[in-house]
Amino acid sequence: MGLEARPAMWLVADADTKIYILGTMHALPRGTEWETGRVAGAIAAADELMMELSPAELAAAGEMFRTLAPRETPLAIEARLTGKALTGFRALEASGRSFGEDGLDDWAVMVLMGQRVAQNAGLSSADGVETGLTEKFEAAGKPIGGFETAREQLMLFETLDPQTQRILLTRAAEDAGDAVKEVGALTAAWGRADVAALEKVINEDIDSVPAARKAIITDRNRRWSAWIKRRMAQRGTVLVAVGAGHLVGSDGVPAMVAANGFKVTRVQ
Known part of the structure; x- marks a missing residue:
């Protein structure tokens, strides 16, 4: 028996359309049980799945990273970071191979650091929510x-101005000593659907870097919300699954x- 998780999920519904919005963790401890309860119902009911990246794009991400x-x-790291x-x-x-x-x-460099922290925390993308959902929807022949x-x-990261990139890298490096513990706390908060704790972590992480917040969180949330608004005009049931940090706070999806005039209900 793995770790029981009951992540937060919302429902937007009208007479002939239901869109479930599930907050994901891209990597989790092996054997985490999250596809239970209301989430299992949403998976079964949905005609289609929408994620940040389709499976094909997810598979192409490593190669694209190496390109960009x-x-x-x-530039030596000593010329970028001090103290x-x-x-x-x-x-x-x-703690592993050279970056x-x-x-x-x-x-x-910051992305590679994040991957190393997840690895050191015993998390794996093979056990992440996106991987599990993809397997289920592919097995059911659903798009x-x-x-x-x-x-x-x-490109959201690649096009950040150099100063913003340096601030993000510096903060990640300064916090590296506590990062494994923090990722554990974040995963636990996600697992008990503690939206307030998630919001606190996300905000502390990125609020002091407004350019990054706009590009990486707010602008994308706006695009995804607009997609949901358009999709509500068609009938059917959809499961939207995106990183949990995109679903919290006043600029969460x-x-x-809801600000677009739809009734949004927290269902788990």
Whole structure:
């Protein structure tokens, strides 16, 4: 028996359309049981699944990262980070293989750090919600779509201004010592559908970097909410599954959909 999780889920419904909105974790501890309760019902009822990336785009993401990540001219990490940040970076890197950071953009180094932290925390994308949902919908022969391409998703980071990228990298490196513990706390909050705790973590993480918040959270939430609004005009049942951080707070998807005049109900 794995870890029991009951993640937060919302429902937008009218006479002939139901759209479930499920907050996901892209990577989870092995054996996490999340596809129970109301989520199991939503999976069974849905005619189609919409995720941030379709399975094909998800599969292409690694190659796209390798295309976009390199810097034009190498820059040593010592020229980017000092003090606590440099120490934190070095300690995290020492927990596995070298990141090869000198040849990479700041945003790309940060992505690799995030992956290492997840790995060190015992999380795996093979056990993430997207992987599990894809298996279920493919087995049932139901269509799976995506809001973005892998390139579009990575370009959100690639096109951040250099100063914003450096701030994000520095903060990730300064926090690297506590990162495994924080990811554990975030996963636990997700598992008990503690929306307030999720919002606190997400906001502390990104609020002090307004340009990043706009590009990585708010603008995408607005696009996804607009998609839901359009989709409500067609009949059927859809399961929308996106990162849990996109569903919390006043600029989260449920709040935006409600602001568009739809009735949004928390169902788990």
